[in-house]
Amino acid sequence: DAKTTQPNSMESNEEEPVHLPCNHSTISGTDYIHWYRQLPSQGPEYVIHGLTSNVNNRMASLAIAEDRKSSTLILHRATLRDAAVYYCILRASGGTSYGKLTFGQGTILTVHP
Amino acid sequence: DAGVIQSPRHEVTEMGQEVTLRCKPISGHNSLFWYRQTMMRGLELLIYFNNNVPIDDSGMPEDRFSAKMPNASFSTLKIQPSEPRDSAVYFCASSLRSGATDTQYFGPGTRLTVL
Numbered sequence: 001d002a003k004t005t006q007p008n009s010m011e012s013n014e015e016e017p018v019h020l021p022c023n024h025s026t027i028s029g030t031d032y033i034h035w036y037r038q039l040p041s042q043g044p045e046y047v048i049h050g051l052t053s054n055v056n057n058r059m060a061s062l063a064i065a066e067d068r069k070s071s072t073l074i075l076h077r078a079t080l081r082d083a084a085v086y087y088c089i090l091r092a093s094g095g096t097s098y099g100k101l102t103f104g105q106g107t108i109l110t111v112h113p
Numbered sequence: 114d115a116g117v118i119q120s121p122r123h124e125v126t127e128m129g130q131e132v133t134l135r136c137k138p139i140s141g142h143n144s145l146f147w148y149r150q151t152m153m154r155g156l157e158l159l160i161y162f163n164n165n166v167p168i169d170d171s172g173m174p175e176d177r178f179s180a181k182m183p184n185a186s187f188s189t190l191k192i193q194p195s196e197p198r199d200s201a202v203y204f205c206a207s208s209l210r211s212g213a214t215d216t217q218y219f220g221p222g223t224r225l226t227v228l
Contacts, residue, residue, distance in 0.1 A: 043220055
C-alpha cells in the first residue's frame with residue numbers, strides 16, 4: 001500500500017486558517033487522496049477526497065500538488081470543534097487493496113482559543 | 114438517519130469470557146467494516162462485508178475472533194475466549210459500496226476492557 005507521511009502534531013489559533021500537509025511520494029496514478037478526522041471519543045468522520053484537482057466542500061479544501069506527491073488539507077477558519085486527529089489516506093481504486101481505508105498515525109490538531 | 118449504531122457502548126469482562134459486539138449499519142448501505150483502535154497499533158481494519166458476504170478478513174487477529182452479517186441490517190463481532198490484549202475500541206462503519214470514492218460512516222464505537 002502506498003504510504004502517507006504527516007506531522008505528528010500542529011497547533012492553530014481559533015478563527016485562523018490551518019494548513020495540514022501530507023506527503024505521499026509513492027502514490028499511484030489511480031489512488032484517491034482521502035482525509036478523515038477523529039474528534040475526541042468519537043469514530044472517524046469523512047472530511048474530503050480528491051484525485052487530481054483541488055476540491056472544496058463545506059468542511060474544508062483539499063489542495064493537491066501537480067505531481068500528486070503531496071497534498072494539503074485547508075481549514076479556512078479553525079474553531080475549537082476542529083480539534084481532532086486528521087488522517088490523510090490513500091485509497092486504491094484497484095488491486096487487492098481496492099477501496100480500503102488504511103489509517104496511519106495522523107496529525108493531532110490543537111486549536112487555541 | 115440515525116447513523117451507524119453500535120452496542121454496547123462499553124463492555125467490561127473477564128479474561129476467558131465470550132464477548133459479542135453488535136452493529137446496525139445505515140439503511141441502504143451495502144458494505145460494512147469492523148475496525149479496532151488501540152494506542153499501540155492505531156486504527157486497524159479487521160474485516161469487511163459486501164452485500165452480507167465477508168470479502169476480506171485478513172485483519173482478523175486470530176481464530177478467537179469471528180464476525181457475521183446474517184442480514185443487511187445487523188452484524189456481530191465475537192471474541193471467544195477474550196484476553197486482556199483484546200482491550201480496545203471497536204468501530205463499525207458502513208458505506209454505500211466499498212469503492213475508492215465511497216464515504217465510510219463510522220459508529221461511536223464500543224470500548225472493550227478485558228480484565
